Amino acid sequence: MTTPFDAAAAAAGLFSLTFQAFQGCVGAFNFFNTAAHIGADGSLFSSKLQWEQYRLVEWGNKAGLGEIGRPNSKLNWQIAYSLLQQFESLMTSAEELKTRYRLEVTEEAIEESERLSVAKPPQKGVGKLIARLRPEIYATTGRVIQANNNTMKRLRWATMGIGQANRIIRDISDLNQKLHQLLDSIDQERRDYVDALLLRDIISRSSSAIDVEQIKEILEPSPSPTNKSIQAAASLKQIRLVIGVDKRDDEVGTAPTEKTKGSMPLIRKLKYKKLLPYMTETPMRESGIEFARYDCKPVLVEWKVAEGPMWQQLFNQVRNLAVLLTSEVGKTFRSLPCIGYLPWEEKERYALVYDIPDASTEDSKAHWRMKSLYDLLSEQPILSLSRRYQIATGMAEVILQLHTAGWLHKSFRSDNIIFLSPTGSTTADFLNRSPYLVGYGYARPDTPDAAIFTQLPDTVLRTDLYRHPQARGIPRQRYQKRFDMYAFGCLLVELALWKRLTDIQSTYRSIDINKVIADAAASNAEIELPSLLELPSREQYVDELKHYAGEAFVEAIKLSLLMETKVEEGQDASLDTQQAVLEKLRQCKC
Structure with a gap:
């Protein structure tokens, strides 16, 4: 007959095994080499790995596997242990990588001196920002590696394709998500909140469109409304960086890539001769916000006065603002769909012209208010x-x-x-x-x-x-x-x-x-x-x-x-x- 003491001892033993597996997974990230032969995508692969490492360490803290944590009594430790075993095997087994992803991989022992140096935080890209905003992640990794008395192995392979890299990241992300789902609903919501806040902070501090593109890639697999919102914000930041509008000192100009070109909206410069009063008998005010017609279609016009030397100074600002409001992600501003900007130098005015969303679906002759x-x-x-x-x-x-x-x-x-x-x-x-x-x-x-x-x-x-x-x-x-x-x-x-x-x-x-x-x-x-x-x-x-x-x-x-x-x-x-x-x-x- 099993006694309470036996049950407690078994639970303690299972927790100990899970703790060891967790430490093995945390350390494995530092010995899982990023592939050197997948070109620019190697940086993206590295950034995604660093994000997944962050997620794992934060999950461990919620589960009670951190340095001063207590075991989370609500967690199913049997499933957690099983998932962490899969996690560790995926990241440390050359045989599994060969079987699952057809990678030519070998395991290579490393010296103690090198072993103690591999937990250094990344020096560039998204990983650098994660390290700066969550330095405790890399401190935890360093402690795990230094506390491991076994000879560590790291993986080396000759080449890796982007398809293989994406599959590996997807599988790692899936395991992280399954661990996340073992937490109770309150802990899950709190983790999602903290992750969203970190991603927004990274976007705000990102200094290049390439970094922002990596964040969008990190968010891509998740269909959640929060992630879609953050991805939209990332797209807006990326547009601002690509068009080079008023860069901060730490920001760098970035030539559009094939991916960023696809997300850049077309800038439409409108003609003032096509802008007519909304009501024939009522002239336009040409100030504030008013209804009008452009190409005979009802629109809303927002005017900006630009007198004298301000005309030229404001040209790029108005143009770039129109780019943001014209883009699909501009909808997250809850602005009306902007169809373009209208420069009218003779009147010393600029105008942002907006479509009226329901005007095409309701009675076209109806007058809008x-x-x-x-x-x-x-x-x-x-x-x-x-x-x-x-x-x-x-x-x-x-x-x-x-x-x-x-x-x-x-x-x-x-x-x-x-x-x-x-x-x-x-x-x-x-x-x-x-x-x-x-x-x-x-x-x-x-x-x-x-x-x-x-x-x-x-x-x-x-x-x-x-x-x-x-x-x-x-x-x-x-x-x-x-x-x-x-x-x-x-x-x-x-x-x-x-x-x-x-x-x-x-x-x-x-x-x-x-x-x-x-x-x-x-x-x-x-x-x-x-x-x-x-x-x-x-x-x-x-x-x-x-x-x-x-x-x-x-x-x-x-x-x-x-x-x-x-x-x-x-x-x-x-x-x-x-x-x-x-x-x-x-x-x-x-």
Whole structure:
């Protein structure tokens, strides 16, 4: 009869065997030579190996196989041991590699001195960024190798084709995924969250289109919505690097490869003679955002003034912005489909021209109308909490995509979130349609060189309420990601209370902000408008927000308004906060 002591001893023995197999797998990555005869693809193979090594070590930490971990009691250790045995055999057995992949491989013993040096972090590519952002991975590998008293073997082969390399990586990835699925659902979600954050950070810091292409390849096998979103952000960053728009000092120009050429959208330069008023009897304003017709088709036009010497300076910026918004991945910005840019030098204007998605499927003679979220906040007395959550989450995804790709929006507010619907639609009809972010006229890359394009937006005074105090007026600081996030926090407060920001500030300050702004505009006086920076510390206001929108929503507001600036090597590293904001909003349910 098996006693509890016997069962415990058996479990301890199984854990010990699993721990040894795990260490063998971790060490094997450092002795699994990247093939030297597959040309440029060798770097990709190496990067994928380093990503899979990271995944394995992080899984081991969750499983309790780390240095100070405790065995995860929820894990099926029998299956884990079996999978790790397969893992180790795949990476250390010359015979298995010959059988499975037809590789000519030999096992070669190495000297102790060389053995202790192989755990050095990679010095280039995606592996270098993983080592920089997760140095503990290579520290763990080094300890595993140094603690191994057996003579280590490494694999050598004469040649490897890209097809064989891809099969090996796919099999390693499949084993990693099976190990991942042994974790409980909460641990799996946490691992996915951390991986997504790391990948976004790597994309943001990548300095060449080749590095970004490797990240896209790493993500390719997974169909998950999160990975598709990250892959879209990677494509946007890659486009920016290939077109060479305002590179950072550490970024390098990259000639388009066959793969990157396929992802580059065609740039369409439009002709102003084909742009006509939307209604024959109503002339175009040629400012702001308005409906028009291009080639007789309904379009939405977003104008940007470029007077005098600014005309030529802004040419590349507008052109490159059109490239991003024209691309398929530009849809992740929740922007309307951009059909091209229109330079009109005589009028000292540029225009981004957008298609209207439903215009071809609904009555072609229907006249379209546009309402901003700012309009709807006063027109619609109430809106369901679930719909407000949807709008907030969608816009959080937009800002995360923009910042991952290396762009700043600079005009994030309820005026620039629009809804389109045919004439005759009710206010509720508008709110049931997809929200689109516009106002890209002042968007620019997040680089020091691009700061020369900074302009004080030509907007009404009340829009300063959405600007961080340090981003207002002439002595303002250079625009940063945290300023976009502050504006997003203001938007979240509007959605929480379903009121315009001017009305919210009037309530908080016990003064009529609308009247103050109107009087200042009438007299052309300079005034200092209030901010929401102190709101998170005002318990009464926080409790009110929690009452209307819930605790998770309020946490997202706090993180957005008070986002810390972490500067490293000249970059505003804030994606961890933005990912946390998005996760908080996804927790909101009703």
